[in-house]
Amino acid sequence: MITKLVLQNFRNLKKESFQFSSNLTFIIAPNAAGKTNILEAIFMLSTGKSFKARIEEECINYDTEIARIIGNSNLEIVLTRGFLDIGKSVPSRVARKKLTINKISKRLIDFAGNLKVVLFAPHDLDLVTDAPTLRRKFLDTVISQVDREYRRAILSYDKGLRQRNRLLFRIREENVSRSHLLFWNQLLIKNGNYITDQRQKFIDFVNNTDFKLNINTNYKLEYDRSAISEGRLEQYKNEEIASATTLVGPHRDDFLFKLEEKDLSAYGSRAEQRMGVLWLKLAELSFIERETSEIPVLLLDDIFSELDHPHRKVVMDVIKNYQTIITAADPHFVEEFKSKKNLQSSGKHILSLRDKIQIINL
Ligand SMILES: Nc1ncnc2c1ncn2[C@@H]1O[C@H](COP(=O)(O)OP(=O)(O)OP(=O)(O)O)[C@@H](O)[C@H]1O
Ligand SMILES: [Mg+2]
Structure with a gap:
């Protein structure tokens, strides 16, 4: 289960904090707002590796030297470009990736697998x-x-x-x-x-x-x-x-x-x-x-727009058994989803509405 995610200088997300429902969370935002990046960060907390970066330095925001991902307040990943300017005459050499659990440094094989996820992306x-x-x-x-x-x-x-x-x-x-x-x-x-x-x-x-x-x-x-x-x-x-x-x-x-x-x-x-x-x-x-x-967390990256009706139905039936985080660009998708699932009565909680990213926990 992932309940909380904090990102600092992770790709385009400079300083963000997200709370997720234990059932279903929608991340609704226009194209290029950072939806896939959020799922990438959660995936990294699970596997210790990115599913899209060739070199993980790509995940550090262009303007900075260090990126941080914190999940559930115990899992943490710090990415650097291999050196940091800490006021000395030459930048100090540092690890490119540091993985910690409860502040204790872990090797990749011990960090990975603590959070289980299944990602389904285009x-x-x-x-x-x-x-x-x-x-x-x-x-x-x-x-x-x-x-x-x-x-x-x-x-x-x-x-x-x-x-x-x-x-x-x-x-x-x-x-x-x-x-x-x-x-x-x-x-x-x-x-x-x-x-x-x-x-x-x-x-x-x-x-x-x-x-x-x-x-x-x-x-x-x-x-x-x-x-x-x-x-x-x-x-x-x-x-x-x-x-x-x-x-x-x-x-x-x-x-x-x-x-x-x-x-x-x-x-x-x-x-x-x-x-x-x-x-x-x-x-x-x-x-x-x-x-x-x-029970793994299911991450669905804008997958519904890629699937036809029978496929969508299969996915909808499955997600009720898992903590699921779904990204979509089209805000109407949530309404359509709720009406299909007879969720009209359950309240829509917008827990964060910043910039362009809307988090809807159901
Ligand atoms: N290291 C980086 N520093 C700053 N911005 C970055 C970095 N890496 C990627 N980006 C930017 O992050 C933005 C958001 O990417 P992302 O793939 O998460 O968008 P998205 O919301 O999933 O969009 P889409 O709906 O098109 O899938 C892109 O515009 C990309 O240029
Ligand atoms: Mg995307």
């Missing part, structure tokens, strides 16, 4: 057809929220992968002995197998979840795994050295959406593809609930 609607990177990122975001060991394995694997690729390059260019590969092989195999197993477990869960919804749920995921083992690394050894790239392992994983046994990216209509994503998002919610016995 970019998710391309999950079926987009590049594999996006699908791997999806898997990592979900599983990382529920499994500290997975967070550790991912960090260790990524670091090992960079080192191993550098070594492959040196073997090719500088004739460094191939025996040095052994250490990195072991590290990648150990972490890689853990990552693959957990991804398989998630995909099995999704495929076996039975939704009682008014949509076609004959979807399946098919895990296209790139297994990593001594044998596979041996098999690709020469190609790996020639290209100075590790060619097998979970960094090459992918998964396919299938509808009635057919590849959804190749054969599905646009609506069927969107429905598939919605189906997966619902499975993500159930997975987090089952694994952690906690």
Whole structure:
């Protein structure tokens, strides 16, 4: 649950404080007012990472050197550009990102997962057809929220992968002995197998979840795994050295959406593809609930304008079970929503009406 959010110099939001309902909150504001930025900040409190910044320095307001996100008065993230001018002749070096819980500094793997969220944003609607990177990122975001060991394995694997690729390059260019590969092989195999197993477990869960919804749920995921083992690394050894790239392992994983046994990216209509994503998002919610016995916060970023009527109905039915924060640009959306949900009688509480951002807690 997120009840309170304080932002300082986070993107265009210089000094803001928000209170959220335990049920449903609307964030209504025109385009470019900062709606997605608010959800980005909440997502960062959950995962320790941004879903949109390539480098997190992008999240610091143009005019300042330091940004701060505080959630529920115990979670805090401070972002800097790597140095701060604190009145000395040269700026002092500082950490680019500091994560704390109750003022105690935490590593990313210990900070992440304290607040559970599921974000559903327009970019998710391309999950079926987009590049594999996006699908791997999806898997990592979900599983990382529920499994500290997975967070550790991912960090260790990524670091090992960079080192191993550098070594492959040196073997090719500088004739460094191939025996040095052994250490990195072991590290990648150990972490890689853990990552693959957990991804398989998630995909099995999704495929076996039975939704009682008014949509076609004959979807399946098919895990296209790139297994990593001594044998596979041996098999690709020469190609790996020639290209100075590790060619097998979970960094090459992918998964396919299938509808009635057919590849959804190749054969599905646009609506069927969107429905598939919605189906997966619902499975993500159930997975987090089952694994952690906690109810995640649902963040919907202007998603209703992207969905047609049957999809909207599915989402509306689901949100009553979760603390939900919905952004929208069109203020009429709230009235339409309330009338559909027979919420006319419940009061509309505008808790903050500043600049252009309206927060409506129901
Ligand atoms: N580091 C930054 N410093 C200042 N402003 C920034 C920074 N990064 C992004 N912005 C600005 O934040 C503004 C709001 O972005 P955001 O995506 O949150 O808007 P939005 O309300 O979601 O709009 P839309 O309805 O179009 O989705 C943009 O105009 C963008 O230029
Ligand atoms: Mg937006």
